[in-house]
Amino acid sequence: xxxxxxxxxxxxxxGALAYAAEPAKVPDAASASASAPVATTPAVATPVQQTVTxxxxxxxxxxxxxxxxxxxxxxxxxVIVGITMCVVVWAAKKTKTAADxxxxxxxxxxxxxxxxxxGDYMSAASFLxxxxxxxxxxxxxxMYSVGWLVAYITVLLIVAEPCRNAGKYTLGDILSFRxxxxxxxxxxALSTVAVTTFYLTAQMVGAGxxxxxxxxxxxxxxxxxxxxxxxxxxxxxxxxxxxWVQIIKAGLLMxxxxxxxxLVMAKSNFNLIGFFSDIVNNPxxxxxxxxxxxxxxxxxxxxxxxxRFLEPALFMKAPLDQISLGMALVLxxxxxxxxxxxxxxxxxxxAARKSVIIAMWIIGMFYVLTTLxxxxxxxxxTPQGISGVDKGxxxxxLLLAQQLGADIAPIVGDIFLAFLCSVAFATILAVVSGLVxxxxxxxxxxxxxxxxxxxxxxxxxxxxAARITSLCVGAVGIIIGITAEKQNVAHLVALAFxxxxxxxxxxxxxxxxxxxxxxxxxxxGLVVGTIAAIGLVMVSPNMTYPKTVAAxxxxxxxxxxxxxxxxxxxxxxxxxxxxxxxxxxxxxxKNKDGTSIxxxxxxxxxxxxxxxxxxxxxxxAAIIATLAFPSRRSEDMFDEIYVRQNTGIGMAKAIDH
Amino acid sequence: MADKQYDWAAIAxxxxxxxxxxxxxxxxxxxxxFSTVYYFLLPIGAAYAPGLFKVKVIGVINxxxxxxxxxxFVSWGLAHYYAHVANKDFDRLTRELVDELK
Numbered sequence: 001x002x003x004x005x006x007x008x009x010x011x012x013x014x015g016a017l018a019y020a021a022e023p024a025k026v027p028d029a030a031s032a033s034a035s036a037p038v039a040t041t042p043a044v045a046t047p048v049q050q051t052v053t054x055x056x057x058x059x060x061x062x063x064x065x066x067x068x069x070x071x072x073x074x075x076x077x078x079v080i081v082g083i084t085m086c087v088v089v090w091a092a093k094k095t096k097t098a099a100d101x102x103x104x105x106x107x108x109x110x111x112x113x114x115x116x117x118x119g120d121y122m123s124a125a126s127f128l129x130x131x132x133x134x135x136x137x138x139x140x141x142x143m144y145s146v147g148w149l150v151a152y153i154t155v156l157l158i159v160a161e162p163c164r165n166a167g168k169y170t171l172g173d174i175l176s177f178r179x180x181x182x183x184x185x186x187x188x189a190l191s192t193v194a195v196t197t198f199y200l201t202a203q204m205v206g207a208g209x210x211x212x213x214x215x216x217x218x219x220x221x222x223x224x225x226x227x228x229x230x231x232x233x234x235x236x237x238x239x240x241x242x243x244w245v246q247i248i249k250a251g252l253l254m255x256x257x258x259x260x261x262x263l264v265m266a267k268s269n270f271n272l273i274g275f276f277s278d279i280v281n282n283p284x285x286x287x288x289x290x291x292x293x294x295x296x297x298x299x300x301x302x303x304x305x306x307x308r309f310l311e312p313a314l315f316m317k318a319p320l321d322q323i324s325l326g327m328a329l330v331l332x333x334x335x336x337x338x339x340x341x342x343x344x345x346x347x348x349x350x351a352a353r354k355s356v357i358i359a360m361w362i363i364g365m366f367y368v369l370t371t372l373x374x375x376x377x378x379x380x381x382t383p384q385g386i387s388g389v390d391k392g393x394x395x396x397x398l399l400l401a402q403q404l405g406a407d408i409a410p411i412v413g414d415i416f417l418a419f420l421c422s423v424a425f426a427t428i429l430a431v432v433s434g435l436v437x438x439x440x441x442x443x444x445x446x447x448x449x450x451x452x453x454x455x456x457x458x459x460x461x462x463x464x465a466a467r468i469t470s471l472c473v474g475a476v477g478i479i480i481g482i483t484a485e486k487q488n489v490a491h492l493v494a495l496a497f498x499x500x501x502x503x504x505x506x507x508x509x510x511x512x513x514x515x516x517x518x519x520x521x522x523x524x525g526l527v528v529g530t531i532a533a534i535g536l537v538m539v540s541p542n543m544t545y546p547k548t549v550a551a552x553x554x555x556x557x558x559x560x561x562x563x564x565x566x567x568x569x570x571x572x573x574x575x576x577x578x579x580x581x582x583x584x585x586x587x588x589x590k591n592k593d594g595t596s597i598x599x600x601x602x603x604x605x606x607x608x609x610x611x612x613x614x615x616x617x618x619x620x621a622a623i624i625a626t627l628a629f630p631s632r633r634s635e636d637m638f639d640e641i642y643v644r645q646n647t648g649i650g651m652a653k654a655i656d657h
Numbered sequence: 658m659a660d661k662q663y664d665w666a667a668i669a670x671x672x673x674x675x676x677x678x679x680x681x682x683x684x685x686x687x688x689x690x691f692s693t694v695y696y697f698l699l700p701i702g703a704a705y706a707p708g709l710f711k712v713k714v715i716g717v718i719n720x721x722x723x724x725x726x727x728x729x730f731v732s733w734g735l736a737h738y739y740a741h742v743a744n745k746d747f748d749r750l751t752r753e754l755v756d757e758l759k
Binding site for chain 2: 326642
């Protein structure tokens with residue numbers, strides 16, 4: 001059977017290579033098209049505002065280039081792949097039972113698990129996105145990062161130890177404890193698969209675009225490469241390999257962040273107050289801020305504009321949306337299947353507790369350092385330089401590394417950039433592996449072993465089912481990654497958190513703490529929470545509304561035609577403007593009669609983040625259904641789960657050799 | 658698998674467990690609510706009290722920045738306080754309960 005999997009993987013990789021070889025001929029087109037969608041990442045870049053910017057500031061931005069030194073970067077990638085492959089070979093020998101595969105045999109220590117949680121959690125979006133947001137919008141970026149840490153208080157106080165005490169491998173194990181297991185497991189598995197698919201899609205598409213932009217590896221080849229590695233880690237090494245990949249990644253990420261922070265602070269003579277004065281007095285930041293506030297009709301200049309960079313609401317102009325996102329983060333992290341799963345890998349509740357605290361230190365320190373990196377990039381690379389490379393600011397940290405390194409020696413700049421690219425690469429690998437493992441556990445352990453086989457499967461069969469499922473999940477991930485290339489996936493991470501907060505968290509908490517809670521409650525909570533979160537996003541401004549696109553195109557047409565009319569007779573617009581005009585006309589024609597996926601002309605809701613509505617809906621549905629269909633058995637079994645989750649008595653030992 | 662059968666309802670009525678359950682519930686939900694309220698003060702304050710956030714404290718550093726940074730320290734502090742209480746009280750009560758059941 002093992003040979004069969006190896007052969008299948010080999011076929012998959014050969015097929016993939018053949019597939020990847022074809023687009024390799026046109027890498028320029030791939031990278032050019034890749035940079036455009038990334039640019040639309042920030043929520044503020046609506047067509048209207050873009051037009052305003054174009055009209056107000058037609059000057060050519062400071063054009064910066066970001067291209068990593070291919071030899072050094074790929075060399076470093078290979079080192080990471082080499083090291084992780086050794087880990088996989090070692091882990092594969094240890095992975096014999098289902099407990100080994102899903103929970104590393106319960107043999108991970110609290111400290112190791114803490115690093116792995118941090119590695120699992122900090123995606124490329126935190127690593128590149130938040131520092132970019134700080135470099136362009138200042139304070140708001142920092143404020144945004146806070147919720148990602150505070151979320152762990154919920155994990156620590158409410159879910160970590162109870163899950164360790166009452167659970168085994170998956171979310172379904174906890175939820176099915178005193179309910180009708182088959183139905184509950186099936187629904188729980190579906191919800192897990194939904195959350196992980198959203199998150200995985202965002203990660204895969206991000207990975208492909210990043211690699212294309214930085215190293216010039218074509219989009220499809222990057223997705224397939226990342227996909228094969230993640231499948232390799234999970235299929236052969238299970239949880240042990242995934243854990244170590246995450247630990248290695250967290251170590252690399254923290255070293256990169258520390259190193260860069262020291263360099264940034266050295267520029268300000270290690271004086272924190274001086275560092276903030278540098279921000280306020282930086283002419284490029286002042287200019288950038290005064291242009292931004294001008295759009296709202298506010299005039300600011302000099303140090304006032306610089307000071308404004310340290311004040312809220314340059315980016316987050318819809319408070320309700322921010323509160324809604326905050327709710328999704330604070331409650332969603334504790335409902336994320338791949339995070340919950342990490343607590344089954346440690347032997348005791350004490351170790352689970354310790355691992356959350358260590359993870360909180362790593363994650364918190366990272367976000368504090370990110371502030372230095374973001375503001376440092378704003379001072380040294382300038383906001384204009386950063387948005388010139390990528391409008392969303394995603395390249396801020398990388399540009400900063402390149403520049404600070406190059407200040408020492410040009411080759412050092414290349415090495416720094418290559419190092420940070422490989423950190424980004426390791427980051428992606430670690431996060432996607434954790435997601436594939438969580439999705440596979442839901443399908444193989446909950447659906448195959450417990451629903452289809454009624455729990456009657458020996459260790460060998462369970463591990464085989466887990467491996468085959470991981471292979472399939474990985475293959476599906478690759479396919480989704482490739483087909484979603486042109487889609488706007490930026491909102492999918494927030495959606496994953498919203499689904500976890502609205503669907504998973506209410507039912508997990510009530511399973512552990514509410515006596516009356518029962519099958520009807522679990523199913524209603526999961527279904528309503530999940531559907532509400534997805535449904536609200538489907539009618540939100542996150543979707544593409546052709547009529548809005550057409551209106552934006554119309555504005556570009558008007559602006560350019562006015563420009564043409566103002567030119568002396570006989571003169572024509574330059575080539576760039578003409579191209580833009582043609583494109584706008586095509587866009588207008590294509591979109592003027594269209595509607596969104598839901599058949600809407602304009603968003604039904606103004607909120608981008610559904611949490612504020614969908615989370616209460618998830619709770620309400622679970623409560624109402626529980627009360628409507630009471631179950632004696634569930635009530636009687638409450639004592640058992642409550643004693644178990646509090647004390648760990650009768651704990652399902654992950655070590656069951 | 659199950660090497661020992663427990664009378665769960667009896668354990669749930671055990672005074673040690675009742676004490677553990679009361680102490681733990683009060684601590685967990687109380688501090689969870691505190692941390693959540695403290696966190697949401699940040700986006701709410703930024704949106705509805707921007708004037709307060711702008712007040713400078715040290716050099717150009719303002720209240721908004723200090724408040725956002727304080728969130729990190731409050732979270733870390735709370736995590737360690739919980740670990741301290743759990744290691745001292747909750748784990749001790751659990752151990753005593755488990756010993757009693759042997």
